Amino acid sequence: MSRLNYHHLYYFWHxxxxxxxxxxxxxxxxxxxxxxxQIKQLEHAMDVTLFERRGRKLILSQAGQQALILAQDIFSKGEELESLLKGDLQSAVQPLRIGVMSIMSRNFIEAFISPLLQRQDVQFTLVSKGITNLLHDLSNHQLDVVLSNVNVAVDAGNLWQVQLLGRQPLSIVGPPTLKPQRDFPAGYQDFRWVVPGKQSEIRASFDAFCSHFQFEPNIHAQVDDMAMLRLLARDSGSLAVLPKVVVKDELAAGVLIEYLSLPKAFEHFYAITVKRSIRPPLLDELLSKSIFR
Incomplete structure (x- = not known):
């Protein structure tokens, strides 16, 4: 008979x-x-040390790190089974739980969920958090997919599957009345700018573009949240750097216009899932569609 006590293993895993x-x-x-x-009983039964104490901290031993990988697989499968049973897959209404980064463009999110909006057989939930909390919920099967404009590393030690959903060129936009009469950078010297924060890929692309022309923009505001960046682009009178999807309504209405598209500069949009034996068919339908045409 196996000496492994799965109740003790669950406590170790937690x-x-x-x-x-x-x-x-x-x-x-x-x-x-x-x-x-109970963890000590598991160590004694298996004749192994899983944790090492360093001061007040518990550090996984080499054996503990290996055990964690296998325990993760065991209990993730259990949570997946529980999720499937609770979800009642035979129900007429298909549930879908979508996590979205709190700083992402709402227009992009709407484009992703648009195939669901007119369906009577779907009930979906949108959860907005930071990427760390979203990935935690995803790994615990509390979400089916996470939408992100930040890629995550994929290696043998985690469960992530990352799919590129699309990308949008980065643009400089502003009011129609302020459009520069000369090319960049000469015509852009006297403007103030609203731009994404320094940690974003968009900002890195814009900084590289400016560096190429030895141009120093007069930064009015730095904003991580795309919804707020959209409002500032519309209302501040400053030039803004963002993907056009963020301000598609303002562009359509003529409130803003595109001054310039940055060459070879894009914002990327990803769907992050976990490796599962079974996942909602509805999710596969969404992931197979192209968002930007």
């Missing part, structure tokens, strides 16, 4: 993921001493 015994004890509604005792 602590190994969080890296915090106190937090895990609270989430598992047990005491720290009881949690520590």
């Amino acid at each position: 602590v190994a993921k969080s890296g915090n015994l106190t937090q895990s004890a609270q989430e598992l509604h047990t005491s720290q001493s009881a949690l520590s005792s």
Whole structure:
């Protein structure tokens, strides 16, 4: 008979993921001493050391790191099964749980979910958070997909599958009445700018473009949130750097116009999923469609 106690293994897995015994004890509604005792019983039964104590910190041993990878697979499959059973896949209404980065363009998100809007057999949920929390929920099968404009590393140690959904060229936009009469950079010297924050790929592309021309823009505002960048592009009277999808309504109405498209500069949009034996057919339908035509 196997010496492996899966209840003890579950406790190990929970602590190994969080890296915090106190937090895990609270989430598992047990005491720290009881949690520590059960992990020690697992180590004794398997004749292995899973954690090493360094001060107040618990550090995974080499054996613990290997055990975590396998335990992740075991309990992820269990959570997937629970999710499938609770979801009642035979129901007439298909559920879909979509996580979106809180700083992303709402127009892009709307374009992604547009095939769902007129369907009577679909119930979808949108959850907006930072990328770290979204990936945590995705790994725990609380989400079916995460939409991101930031790529995530894929390697043997994680479960991510990343699909490029599309990309949009970056543009300089502004009010029709302010369009420069001369080419960049000469015609753009006297304007103020609203741009994405320094950590974004868009900003890096714009900075490289400016550096090529030895142009120093007069930055009025730096904004990470695309919804706020859209409002500032519309209302501030400054020039803005963003993908046209962010301000598609303003461009269509003539409130803003495109002054210049930045060469070889794009914002990329990704769908992040986890490796699952079964996933909602509805998700495959969405991922097979091209968002930008």
